Amino acid sequence: MSDVAWIVVAAVVKSAIAIGALLTIFAYMTLVERRVIARFQRRVGPNRAGPLGLLQPLADGMKMAFKEQIIPTKARRLIFVLSPAISVFVALIAFAVVPLGNTTTWGTSPVAIAWAPFIADLNVGVLYMLAISSLAVYGIVLGGWSSGNHYSLLGALRSAAQMVSYEVSIGLALAGVLMLSGTLSMVGIVHAQVAQGIWFILAQPLAFVLYAIAATAEVNRAPFDLPEAEQELVAGYLTEFSGLRWSLYQMAEYINMITVSSIAATLFFGGWTLGGLEGIPGMPFVWYTIKVAIFLFIFIWVRATLPRIRYDQLMKVGWQALLPLSIINLVFTGLAVALGWPWWASGLFGLGVLLIVAVVLYNRLRLRQAMERQSGEAVPLALPSSVRLVRIAPATASESGDGVVAAPAAPAESVTTS
Amino acid sequence: MVAEYVPVLILMGLVFAFTVAAVLVTFVFGPKKPTPEKLAPYECGIQEIEAPQQRFPVKYLVTGMLFIIFDVEAASLIPLSILMRQLKMTGFVELIVFAVVLTVPFVYVWRKGAFTWE
Amino acid sequence: MQTEERATTLEVDESEQLEGGARRDYMTINMGPQHPSTHGVLRLILTLDGETIVKAQPDIGYLHTGIEKTAEGKSYFKALVVTDRMDYLAPLANNLGYSLAVEKLLGIEVPERALYARVILAELQRIASHLVWLGTSALDLGAQSVFLYCFREREIILDIFELCSGVRMMTSYIMPGGLQADLPPGFEQRVRDFLALFPKRLREYHDLLTNNRLWVDRTKGICKLPAEDAVRLGCTGATLRGSGVAYDVRKAFPYGGYERFDFDIPVGANGDVYDRYLVRMLEMDQSLRIIQQALDGLPGGPWQVDDPKIVPPPKYMVSSNMEALIHHFKLYTEGYRPPAGEVYVRTESPKGELGFYMVSDGSARPYRMHVRAPSFANLQALPLMIQGAFVADVVAAIGSIDIVLGEVDR
Numbered sequence: 001m002s003d004v005a006w007i008v009v010a011a012v013v014k015s016a017i018a019i020g021a022l023l024t025i026f027a028y029m030t031l032v033e034r035r036v037i038a039r040f041q042r043r044v045g046p047n048r049a050g051p052l053g054l055l056q057p058l059a060d061g062m063k064m065a066f067k068e069q070i071i072p073t074k075a076r077r078l079i080f081v082l083s084p085a086i087s088v089f090v091a092l093i094a095f096a097v098v099p100l101g102n103t104t105t106w107g108t109s110p111v112a113i114a115w116a117p118f119i120a121d122l123n124v125g126v127l128y129m130l131a132i133s134s135l136a137v138y139g140i141v142l143g144g145w146s147s148g149n150h151y152s153l154l155g156a157l158r159s160a161a162q163m164v165s166y167e168v169s170i171g172l173a174l175a176g177v178l179m180l181s182g183t184l185s186m187v188g189i190v191h192a193q194v195a196q197g198i199w200f201i202l203a204q205p206l207a208f209v210l211y212a213i214a215a216t217a218e219v220n221r222a223p224f225d226l227p228e229a230e231q232e233l234v235a236g237y238l239t240e241f242s243g244l245r246w247s248l249y250q251m252a253e254y255i256n257m258i259t260v261s262s263i264a265a266t267l268f269f270g271g272w273t274l275g276g277l278e279g280i281p282g283m284p285f286v287w288y289t290i291k292v293a294i295f296l297f298i299f300i301w302v303r304a305t306l307p308r309i310r311y312d313q314l315m316k317v318g319w320q321a322l323l324p325l326s327i328i329n330l331v332f333t334g335l336a337v338a339l340g341w342p343w344w345a346s347g348l349f350g351l352g353v354l355l356i357v358a359v360v361l362y363n364r365l366r367l368r369q370a371m372e373r374q375s376g377e378a379v380p381l382a383l384p385s386s387v388r389l390v391r392i393a394p395a396t397a398s399e400s401g402d403g404v405v406a407a408p409a410a411p412a413e414s415v416t417t418s
Numbered sequence: 419m420v421a422e423y424v425p426v427l428i429l430m431g432l433v434f435a436f437t438v439a440a441v442l443v444t445f446v447f448g449p450k451k452p453t454p455e456k457l458a459p460y461e462c463g464i465q466e467i468e469a470p471q472q473r474f475p476v477k478y479l480v481t482g483m484l485f486i487i488f489d490v491e492a493a494s495l496i497p498l499s500i501l502m503r504q505l506k507m508t509g510f511v512e513l514i515v516f517a518v519v520l521t522v523p524f525v526y527v528w529r530k531g532a533f534t535w536e
Numbered sequence: 537m538q539t540e541e542r543a544t545t546l547e548v549d550e551s552e553q554l555e556g557g558a559r560r561d562y563m564t565i566n567m568g569p570q571h572p573s574t575h576g577v578l579r580l581i582l583t584l585d586g587e588t589i590v591k592a593q594p595d596i597g598y599l600h601t602g603i604e605k606t607a608e609g610k611s612y613f614k615a616l617v618v619t620d621r622m623d624y625l626a627p628l629a630n631n632l633g634y635s636l637a638v639e640k641l642l643g644i645e646v647p648e649r650a651l652y653a654r655v656i657l658a659e660l661q662r663i664a665s666h667l668v669w670l671g672t673s674a675l676d677l678g679a680q681s682v683f684l685y686c687f688r689e690r691e692i693i694l695d696i697f698e699l700c701s702g703v704r705m706m707t708s709y710i711m712p713g714g715l716q717a718d719l720p721p722g723f724e725q726r727v728r729d730f731l732a733l734f735p736k737r738l739r740e741y742h743d744l745l746t747n748n749r750l751w752v753d754r755t756k757g758i759c760k761l762p763a764e765d766a767v768r769l770g771c772t773g774a775t776l777r778g779s780g781v782a783y784d785v786r787k788a789f790p791y792g793g794y795e796r797f798d799f800d801i802p803v804g805a806n807g808d809v810y811d812r813y814l815v816r817m818l819e820m821d822q823s824l825r826i827i828q829q830a831l832d833g834l835p836g837g838p839w840q841v842d843d844p845k846i847v848p849p850p851k852y853m854v855s856s857n858m859e860a861l862i863h864h865f866k867l868y869t870e871g872y873r874p875p876a877g878e879v880y881v882r883t884e885s886p887k888g889e890l891g892f893y894m895v896s897d898g899s900a901r902p903y904r905m906h907v908r909a910p911s912f913a914n915l916q917a918l919p920l921m922i923q924g925a926f927v928a929d930v931v932a933a934i935g936s937i938d939i940v941l942g943e944v945d946r
Binding site: 461463464466467474476477 | 563571
């Protein structure tokens with residue numbers, strides 16, 4: 001066979017493997033998430049189906065496939081049917097440029113390179129990723145809008161609001177990394193990190209934090225799970241979906257999580273490399289997996305811990321905090337790169353900015369608490385207290401014992417205790 | 419160069435086939451027992467008061483339009499970032515110009531209160 | 537005002553004319569009765585401008601159980617069990633209010649041991665109820681782990697109740713004339729264990745929420761209820777105290793021995809969700825103090841009034857003593873007849889001022905039992921609170937007034 005044919009065959013096989021692997025990881029991600037969150041919450045989690053609940057995803061999948069497809073009468077049928085497919089399509093193709101290993105893993109001949117552990121090494125890899133992942137919002141907006149349901153509509157609107165809040169910051173935050181790497185190719189960025197001897201997290205801590213926040217918002221994960229905010233909008237855009245098309249949305253969400261984790265691992269944590277240990281055959285894939293797994297765990301951890309943010313607050317965070325900070329980071333990184341300063345210049349700068357932000361936030365919180373604290377009161381637990389303890393001299397028992405209903409005037413007697 | 423995209427297109431084709439299959443499968447396997455109640459939109463268990471309108475207020479419209487502007491500007495920053503190492507100070511000056519262009523209207527619209535929900 | 541609201545209940549403000557011929561469309565949606573965070577089957581008819589609440593109308597009655605009417609058909613002795621079902625998160629508090637009302641009708645005083653035991657149980661119940669409130673209102677704002685942590689501690693309290701009465705929730709343990717049975721052996725130790733454990737857990741909740749920036753942002757300054765409005769609408773409990781009014785029935789009109797204990801009343805200042813939250817959190821501290829004092833002072837002796845016409849004789853006597861058998865039979869078939877008259881007894885339930893208004897016509901059944909339910913009065917403040925707020929704040933507000941629909945609808 002010709003090289004071209006081999007390349008096509010390789011692409012087909014790799015694509016099939018990628019899809020299969022992502023679907024499997026998605027299935028087990030749901031199980032892992034439920035088990036891990038259960039542990040956070042001192043529960044056991046699903047453990048009935050198979051050992052350790054390992055067959056739970058299978059059971060869920062079967063159940064979903066055999067569920068009735070409900071298309072509400074008010075729904076716009078075609079879009080309603082197709083929108084989950086849009087979401088999952090976008091989620092899956094975004095993975096095309098994620099490198100799980102070096103281009104030359106199997107050798108340097110064209111055929112060997114065709115089998116390299118990624119689907120394509122585009123020279124605009126990062127841009128491709130950003131472009132595709134910002135399409136994900138369409139599936140949600142269209143799905144919510146076409147459901148013919150108030151809650152879905154509100155969820156869809158929130159999703160769009162969310163997108164306009166974080167999307168700019170993602171691009172600008174990553175631009176800092178691109179300055180250091182000088183390339184948009186995902187493989188090239190990993191090579192640049194090897195060449196410079198650092199992971200870019202060291203040079204771009206601020207960019208990483210900004211990216212982490214914005215990416216969490218991008219994949220609609222807690223505390224930014226506003227579009228489906230269960231306690232507010234029932235299930236948001238998901239309200240009218242059932243069966244497998246409902247799980248397609250879930251699939252999209254989890255695959256997006258894997259994708260943004262992959263970007264973070266590749267751009268900030270050296271992708272498949274680990275201080276030279278990637279030379280051992282088979283190991284690059286392991287390092288990559290470990291890094292992504294850590295990010296996925298953090299996603300779950302955050303979800304178990306934090307309350308949900310409100311949409312106007314998210315917009316505020318996105319525009320008034322993330323965007324200015326990413327511009328600052330960009331300008332300083334540009335200066336450092338232009339003057340040829342070593343990597344720790346921008347690293348220290350980023351850390352400094354993070355520190356300042358943390359101190360400012362903390363002080364503002366303390367200031368607010370101090371202003372609200374009543375004068376000179378000791379409150380247990382050092383509470384941020386607008387609340388005070390009032391000592392009331394109890395009325396005598398006889399006053400209330402004779403059945404006379406007095407007006408509920410509170411004989412409030414001043415202040416303070418422990 | 420175009421050859422690079424062939425694997426991506428192949429992936430897209432396979433994914434497309436998968437999604438279409440996934441959507442179709444549910445219609446094949448699932449039972450079909452529609453009732454009027456089941457097909458009614460979910461409105462917390464009771465009849466909805468009014469149907470979702472065609473018109474609905476989008477409170478963040480200004481922010482949305484600003485987003486388009488800023489996103490385009492941000493996208494044009496990316497090529498500059500790539501070439502930063504080669505352009506050295508020229509690049510940095512360009513970056514500053516760009517950042518100023520980005521920042522001045524940003525501060526302006528911020529002060530105008532564009533980034534609030536209402 | 538009341539009638540006006542009734543009349544417009546199903547009238548939909550679809551749009552508002554703006555200047556220049558423009559039109560602003562509003563969206564009217566049902567939030568509830570089947571909604572994850574309306575704490576039961578509350579229905580809110582929300583008119584939305586985007587996600588801002590233009591108008592909110594609560595619609596209640598989906599959990600109407602006819603408890604007040606049912607009580608009229610039962611003897612005083614038996615009507616006790618229906619009170620459990622009103623505020624089903626704090627059955628003992630309902631039992632206590634009912635028992636105090638009936639005792640006042642009968643003109644009897646319970647022995648010291650029962651008095652102290654009731655205080656301990658009522659305060660444990662307050663903590664249990666506040667734990668459910670904390671868990672659910674945290675869950676409403678997305679902090680899902682707190683929910684399960686709270687239920688973990690509530691479980692300990694429910695175990696104590698089970699130890700006492702054999703039932704975890706609908707205990708009916710406090711009855712007119714004292715307690716159903718003496719406090720079981722081991723009760724004191726279990727409560728002391730809880731007292732030792734709970735402050736640490738309370739600290740955990742504070743760590744998770746009180747200074748959590750997201751939590752503060754979501755609750756601070758949200759859905760304010762000015763003190764005048766709170767008083768005007770008859771709010772009580774933490775909903776009133778969060779607005780800065782120091783009114784607690786336990787202090788203002790002491791009942792059941794509360795005047796003997798040393799405790800303070802947490803009072804907020806801003807009347808926002810955060811203050812109501814903190815008030816309840818600090819109340820749990822105070823409850824612990826009360827329980828500690830009551831446990832230390834818990835006397836021995838009888839736990840019921842010495843009157844076989846009001847409390848049933850012990851079972852072993854029923855099978856060996858003729859008079860006991862007759863008393864038992866009379867009590868369970870007919871009950872006792874308080875003198876004609878009417879009483880109103882107010883207690884501080886976990887939700888606020890729980891009042892029992894009982895009218896006796898001299899028969900064995902209450903002529904009328906009206907319950908002044910704190911949740912009902914507090915719910916009235918909800919439309920005012922959420923006017924102009926976001927949809928996301930509505931769940932925060934509902935959580936912060938801590939309503940139980942069983943009590944609202946009765």
